[in-house]
Amino acid sequence: MGSSNRLFNRQRTVHEILGGGLVADVMLWRRGNLTMGILLVTLAAWVVFEKSGYTLLSLVSNVLLLLIGILFLWAKSAAILNRPAPPLPELYLSEETVNEMGAFIRAHVNDILSASKDIALGKDARLFFKVAGHLLLISLVGGLTDFLTLGYTSLVVVLTVPALYERYEDYIDSYTIFGYRKMQQLYVKFDSKFVNRFRKWILEKQKLS
Numbered sequence: 001m002g003s004s005n006r007l008f009n010r011q012r013t014v015h016e017i018l019g020g021g022l023v024a025d026v027m028l029w030r031r032g033n034l035t036m037g038i039l040l041v042t043l044a045a046w047v048v049f050e051k052s053g054y055t056l057l058s059l060v061s062n063v064l065l066l067l068i069g070i071l072f073l074w075a076k077s078a079a080i081l082n083r084p085a086p087p088l089p090e091l092y093l094s095e096e097t098v099n100e101m102g103a104f105i106r107a108h109v110n111d112i113l114s115a116s117k118d119i120a121l122g123k124d125a126r127l128f129f130k131v132a133g134h135l136l137l138i139s140l141v142g143g144l145t146d147f148l149t150l151g152y153t154s155l156v157v158v159l160t161v162p163a164l165y166e167r168y169e170d171y172i173d174s175y176t177i178f179g180y181r182k183m184q185q186l187y188v189k190f191d192s193k194f195v196n197r198f199r200k201w202i203l204e205k206q207k208l209s
Contacts, residue, residue: 049148
């Protein structure tokens with residue numbers, strides 16, 4: 001199938017569009033064990049949160065408490081029994097890393113503040129409607145489900161829809177393009193039968209007045 005029969009006349013593969021690399025491999029199930037592991041771990045986390053009544057903050061606190069407790073007892077017992085201390089990675093944050101993170105956050109925060117200022121001053125109506133539409137969509141979705149369920153559902157969609165599309169892209173592209181062309185034909189018919197008549201009626205009224 002030629003590129004003219006692809007959605008948006010694209011010539012790149014789905015893997016290339018997703019950026020290639022590990023992330024694209026995971027999304028397209030080219031590393032099936034890793035993708036399945038991510039889905040199972042997130043499903044287990046979702047079940048824990050939904051059924052146990054834990055919140056994210058309480059679960060993280062308990063896990064950290066258990067971790068530091070184990071490490072503390074391990075270190076004390078190692079000192080008493082003359083055993084090696086628990087192996088820990090080097091816990092150090094370099095100044096370069098902090099500067100890079102700060103510059104990244106600063107740039108994005110300034111972009112958000114600049115866009116907010118343009119919206120507040122009425123300079124960019126298109127951006128206002130775009131942001132308002134996204135916020136309204138988030139509000140509607142948030143009213144139907146909680147954050148954890150939404151996050152897990154979004155992850156499932158991300159890890160299934162691209163893979164299914166890559167597998168059946170010939171069929172999906174052909175049927176989507178066929179449907180789009182049919183919609184164009186219907187629009188042309190609707191425009192010629194109703195919209196043009198309505199325009200002519202308005203022009204006639206204007207001439208009579």
